[in-house]
Amino acid sequence: MSRILIIGAAGQIGTELTEQLALQYGNDNIVAADLNPPDKQPEIRDYVKLDVLDKKALTDLVKQHQITEIYNLAAVLSATAEQIPEKAWNINMNGLFNVLEVAREFDLDKVFWPSSIAVFGESTPKTDTPQQTVAEPSTVYGISKLAGERWCEFYHRKYGVDVRSIRYPGLISYKALPGGGTTDYAVDIYYKAVAEKPFTCFVNADTRLPMMFMSDAVRATIELMQAPANSLTVRSSYNLTGFSLSPEDAATSIRRHYPDFEVRYEPDYREQIARSWPQSIDDSIARRDWGWKHEYDLEKMTDVMLRELSASKVNSV
Ligand code: NAD
Ligand code: SER
Numbered sequence: 001m002s003r004i005l006i007i008g009a010a011g012q013i014g015t016e017l018t019e020q021l022a023l024q025y026g027n028d029n030i031v032a033a034d035l036n037p038p039d040k041q042p043e044i045r046d047y048v049k050l051d052v053l054d055k056k057a058l059t060d061l062v063k064q065h066q067i068t069e070i071y072n073l074a075a076v077l078s079a080t081a082e083q084i085p086e087k088a089w090n091i092n093m094n095g096l097f098n099v100l101e102v103a104r105e106f107d108l109d110k111v112f113w114p115s116s117i118a119v120f121g122e123s124t125p126k127t128d129t130p131q132q133t134v135a136e137p138s139t140v141y142g143i144s145k146l147a148g149e150r151w152c153e154f155y156h157r158k159y160g161v162d163v164r165s166i167r168y169p170g171l172i173s174y175k176a177l178p179g180g181g182t183t184d185y186a187v188d189i190y191y192k193a194v195a196e197k198p199f200t201c202f203v204n205a206d207t208r209l210p211m212m213f214m215s216d217a218v219r220a221t222i223e224l225m226q227a228p229a230n231s232l233t234v235r236s237s238y239n240l241t242g243f244s245l246s247p248e249d250a251a252t253s254i255r256r257h258y259p260d261f262e263v264r265y266e267p268d269y270r271e272q273i274a275r276s277w278p279q280s281i282d283d284s285i286a287r288r289d290w291g292w293k294h295e296y297d298l299e300k301m302t303d304v305m306l307r308e309l310s311a312s313k314v315n316s317v
Pocket of ligand 1: 007008009010011012013014033034035036050051052053072073074075076077091095114115116117167168169170171172177178179180181183
């Protein structure tokens with residue numbers, strides 16, 4: 001039986017991934033950890049405070065709970081990382097090292113660690129970006145993700161650690177807010193629409209990025225982790241995508257429900273980060289290796305986002 005530790009469980013992805021893993025593996029087999037454990041998710045029995053940089057605490061937790069798999073989601077995201085480069089590098093790299101080392105020492109069954117479209121940079125082909133291509137990231141976040149991918153592949157090849165990874169695109173969700181990324185505007189725009197307020201966007205109207213609805217991302221993560229090891233040909237990180245989206249596309253989709261929705265554009269440093277990333281991703285290798293198939297396109301996701309955020313607005317009044 002798998003015994004799963006999720007680090008960074010209180011974040012945008014962790015909130016929904018922990019919920020799904022608990023449904024599939026049972027609450028008793030889940031340990032959710034974060035620097036800042038939330039009051040939410042009381043149904044998770046073992047919610048613990050953990051700094052992923054504290055190797056001893058991590059080791060003790062793995063021993064105490066007889067952990068067999070770790071999902072390490074703890075990171076500083078792209079926009080915040082540009083403000084605190086050294087700290088971001090430390091958390092993103094040394095957190096991963098601690099997890100890979102513990103996996104090696106305790107011969108864990110599997111590790112999941114997410115990479116990002118941020119591994120790509122200005123010199124990467126912008127459309128249908130292939131799995132293997134030029135990757136010269138310009139952000140500290142992208143540099144840490146690219147280095148992390150190389151270390152994951154190294155630990156797999158050298159020590160046989162079964163580490164699996166996805167280069168997530170921007171993720172859009174309604175259960176937890178995003179945590180300081182360049183793609184956060186694609187979530188914020190829905191909150192403003194439901195609040196019936198104008199939205200001020202920090203990237204330009206036509207800046208297009210690969211995106212995915214969170215329920216697809218969570219399903220992809222679990223499907224990759226459950227795929228037979230011998231079907232996986234990528235041990236750095238898999239390209240993955242749902243659809244491509246510009247702020248104006250999102251606004252147009254939202255106006256089907258809120259015709260008067262207004263968006264203003266005040267691009268800042270995040271516009272430059274977004275412009276350095278791909279506009280669309282070729283994820284055919286993930287589709288071939290482990291049968292990845294996205295379910296949500298823009299319109300289907302917009303309908304769910306607006307419905308769920310309106311319902312929580314009504315409930316909170
Ligand atoms: P998030 O910022 O919402 O969550 C990260 C969580 O990690 C937070 O709850 C934070 O408290 C925790 N954390 C930070 N430092 C920690 C530490 N030292 N020890 C323990 N916990 C710590 O981020 P997210 O969006 O959920 O992203 C999770 C992972 O997925 C990250 O590696 C991120 O780079 C990657 N990713 C996310 C997206 C996206 O759009 N959300 C896209 C690509 C990749
Ligand atoms: N959504 C993430 C970010 O903007 C991409 O990795 O940082």
